[in-house]
Amino acid sequence: MSWLNAVVQGVLLGGFFAISALGLSIVFGVMRIVNLAHGALMILAAYGSVLLIERTGLGTWSSLLVVVPVMAALGYLLQRLVLQRAVSISELAPLMVTFGISIMIPNALVELFTSDVQALPTGNLATRSVSAGGIAVGLLPLLTFGIAVVLIAGLQLFLARARSGRLMRAAADDSQALRLMGVDNRVVYAQATAIAFATLALAGVLFGVRQGGVAPFDGQVTVLLAFETVIIGGLGSLWGTLVGGIVLGVTQTLGGEFSPEVPLLVGNLMFLAVLAFRPNGILGRETRA
Amino acid sequence: MTTTTQPQTTAGSVRVDRDRGRAMLAVGLALVALVALAAAPYFIGPGITTDWGNLFYLVTLASMWNLLAGYAGMLSVGQQGFIGLGAYGVFVFNDRGVNPYLSAVIAAAVVAAIAFPVSYLAFRLRGGYFAIGTWVIAEVMRQIIVRFESLGAGKGRTISAYTEDPILRKAYTYWLALGVMAVALAAGYALLRSRTGLALQSIRDNEPAAGAVGIRVSRVKRLVFIASAAGCAAAGAVICIRSLGVAQPNEIFGVGYSAIMIFAVVIGGIGTIEGPVVGAVVYYLLDKYFGQSGVWYFVGLGLVAILVTLFLPKGIWGELASRWHLSLLPVGYRTRSTPHPTGWLTARDHRP
Numbered sequence: 001m002s003w004l005n006a007v008v009q010g011v012l013l014g015g016f017f018a019i020s021a022l023g024l025s026i027v028f029g030v031m032r033i034v035n036l037a038h039g040a041l042m043i044l045a046a047y048g049s050v051l052l053i054e055r056t057g058l059g060t061w062s063s064l065l066v067v068v069p070v071m072a073a074l075g076y077l078l079q080r081l082v083l084q085r086a087v088s089i090s091e092l093a094p095l096m097v098t099f100g101i102s103i104m105i106p107n108a109l110v111e112l113f114t115s116d117v118q119a120l121p122t123g124n125l126a127t128r129s130v131s132a133g134g135i136a137v138g139l140l141p142l143l144t145f146g147i148a149v150v151l152i153a154g155l156q157l158f159l160a161r162a163r164s165g166r167l168m169r170a171a172a173d174d175s176q177a178l179r180l181m182g183v184d185n186r187v188v189y190a191q192a193t194a195i196a197f198a199t200l201a202l203a204g205v206l207f208g209v210r211q212g213g214v215a216p217f218d219g220q221v222t223v224l225l226a227f228e229t230v231i232i233g234g235l236g237s238l239w240g241t242l243v244g245g246i247v248l249g250v251t252q253t254l255g256g257e258f259s260p261e262v263p264l265l266v267g268n269l270m271f272l273a274v275l276a277f278r279p280n281g282i283l284g285r286e287t288r289a
Numbered sequence: 290m291t292t293t294t295q296p297q298t299t300a301g302s303v304r305v306d307r308d309r310g311r312a313m314l315a316v317g318l319a320l321v322a323l324v325a326l327a328a329a330p331y332f333i334g335p336g337i338t339t340d341w342g343n344l345f346y347l348v349t350l351a352s353m354w355n356l357l358a359g360y361a362g363m364l365s366v367g368q369q370g371f372i373g374l375g376a377y378g379v380f381v382f383n384d385r386g387v388n389p390y391l392s393a394v395i396a397a398a399v400v401a402a403i404a405f406p407v408s409y410l411a412f413r414l415r416g417g418y419f420a421i422g423t424w425v426i427a428e429v430m431r432q433i434i435v436r437f438e439s440l441g442a443g444k445g446r447t448i449s450a451y452t453e454d455p456i457l458r459k460a461y462t463y464w465l466a467l468g469v470m471a472v473a474l475a476a477g478y479a480l481l482r483s484r485t486g487l488a489l490q491s492i493r494d495n496e497p498a499a500g501a502v503g504i505r506v507s508r509v510k511r512l513v514f515i516a517s518a519a520g521c522a523a524a525g526a527v528i529c530i531r532s533l534g535v536a537q538p539n540e541i542f543g544v545g546y547s548a549i550m551i552f553a554v555v556i557g558g559i560g561t562i563e564g565p566v567v568g569a570v571v572y573y574l575l576d577k578y579f580g581q582s583g584v585w586y587f588v589g590l591g592l593v594a595i596l597v598t599l600f601l602p603k604g605i606w607g608e609l610a611s612r613w614h615l616s617l618l619p620v621g622y623r624t625r626s627t628p629h630p631t632g633w634l635t636a637r638d639h640r641p
Contacts, residue, residue, distance in 0.1 A: 028417070032416075033417070034416065034417020034418060034420065034421065036366065036417070036420065036421065082595075082599070085599055086598065086599060089598070089599070089602050090602065091362075091416060092358060092362075092364050092559070093598050093599070093602065094417075095364050095416075095417050095420055096364075096551060096555055096594060096595070096598045097595050097598055097599065099366065099420075099547075099548070099551060099594075100591040100592070100594040100595040100598070101591065101595070102591075103548045103587055103588075103590065103591035103594075104587070104588045104591035104592060107584040107585070107587040107588045107591070108584075108585075108588050110584045111583065111584050111585055111588070220544060223421070224421065224424060224425055224428060227418075227421040227425070228425065231414075231418065231422075261436075264428075264432065265429065265432040265433070265436075268425055268428055268429045268432065269429065271425060272410055272425070272426070272429065275410050275413045275414070275422070276409075276410060276413070279413040279414075
């Protein structure tokens with residue numbers, strides 16, 4: 001029964017991985033930029049919640065109403081003012097810029113908040129669980145998984161139907177043709193980045209809630225997990241990130257059955273195995289990263 | 290229709306100029322500097338030479354990262370994996386009775402052998418995904434190393450057998466750091482002036498085109514990946530020996546080393562031999578005078594790296610070089626047509 005339990009917990013963990021990977025997937029899919037600061041930005045968003053809870057008395061969930069739009073706006077500005085310029089310089093420039101950001105954020109957070117873990121209280125949500133068939137499932141992981149499914153379905157619908165979603169796909173395919181049609185591709189890029197930042201803000205706060213709090217350098221772990229999720233699932237597929245998240249989550253929880261010290265290592269090895277044997281990911285198309 | 294054969298560089302033909310004279314002069318000067326630096330422990334106190342050792346491994350690391358990103362277009366944020374393996378390699382061979390300095394050399398060779406299969410995994414990914422892929426590989430290396438009780442598990446450990454006399458030990462360590470840097474720079478320069486160097490630069494500028502003209506792209510990139518891994522491992526071994534051990538596996542395997550390498554190369558000038566050296570000196574001085582000012586220092590480093598990337602993409606050396614046409618260590622090729630005896634500039638065949 002403990003194996004079955006581990007699988008169920010792993011699937012739910014995969015929901016969290018999928019949410020944290022969405023932003024990375026969108027930024028790469030639309031702009032071909034790999035955002036090395038993804039994890040650090042998630043943690044920045046979680047610290048935004050911490051600050052709001054401390055200063056204004058908002059709850060963790062209501063703080064999302066502020067943190068998500070603020071991060072989206074930050075993403076819009078970052079793309080317009082910094083990344084757009086970097087892309088025009090060289091292929092390496094956006095990587096260097098986002099890596100620079102990923103070094104600045106945690107160190108600034110240490111200076112402002114110390115390196116101690118900052119708590120993100122959620123009442124008793126983190127400890128409540130529902131049980132079915134002898135397996136106890138935490139309410140929070142269940143909720144996270146639900147959010148992942150709704151978010152991915154919503155984004156798919158947006159990209160398929162909404163005008164700005166269709167423009168994003170067009171910009172990803174051929175930004176010059178889009179400009180000939182009279183659409184400013186830089187605005188489209190900035191909108192896509194804003195959406196990506198909104199999802200990573202949500203992911204960052206969820207991460208803090210899951211862990212009971214955040215510490216400045218947590219982003220170094222979350223960026224790797226998000227990246228592994230994208231690659232395992234396959235580039236260019238949002239549902240793929242959910243599959244990738246589930247594979248990674250189940251691998252980790254099964255690894256945890258052997259020893260509590262190895263889940264991250266086993267997950268990393270799983271990622272390397274996918275690279276070696278299925279380099280396009282599980283649902284990936286025949287395109288190389 | 291008879292065409293006479295003629296010697297290759299007679300009048301009217303095209304000559305390839307590789308700036309041989311200037312290169313020899315610069316190499317000669319570098320050798321003089323090397324001899325002077327090697328003699329330094331006899332004249333200067335160990336406090337200062339130990340400090341210079343710090344600069345030497347920074348130059349080594351920056352040059353190795355530049356070789357990858359600046360010449361082969363591979364942006365790695367996982368070189369700390371090889372740095373860590375090099376440092377831990379010292380323990381492995383030192384425990385078997387080898388002195389730490391020779392252990393460092395063996396460790397670098399072993400890490401080069403490890404880098405060979407690793408390259409097959411890493412090369413599945415390109416661009417930014419290659420960057421994070423190497424980061425994951427470095428994490429895996431750390432997670433495996435800390436599972437060995439004999440290597441101190443997660444707590445780090447000290448070198449078991451080292452030179453007792455502190456003066457002698459510091460001199461040996463200094464020479465090791467200097468030797469590693471000299472070999473790294475010399476090997477890097479020799480590689481770039483060779484045929485492989487030309488292949489590398491064409492890969493960096495346009496990978497599909499390089500493949501189309503017959504360059505074996507993966508093979509050349511793999512060679513650079515392995516060379517860079519060996520250099521980083523040697524630098525890691527130097528770092529380990531300098532502090533007689535590893536205090537924190539998280540630090541020697543930390544992404545902070547990638548930050549330092551990227552900073553030095555970007556500031557100095559990516560894609561030049563001289564740039565990383567300039568950048569490493571800049572980082573060394575900044576670290577020496579501002580390193581104590583807490584973590585704002587790192588925030589500043591990140592910010593400076595971003596600003597330089599955006600507004601001074603050639604870096605300090607690159608800007609100076611292009612303004613005054615400077616090049617101490619030329620690696621390029623220039624074609625020069627030699628004048629025709631009658632004064633014409635022509636490359637046409639002569640007929641009898």
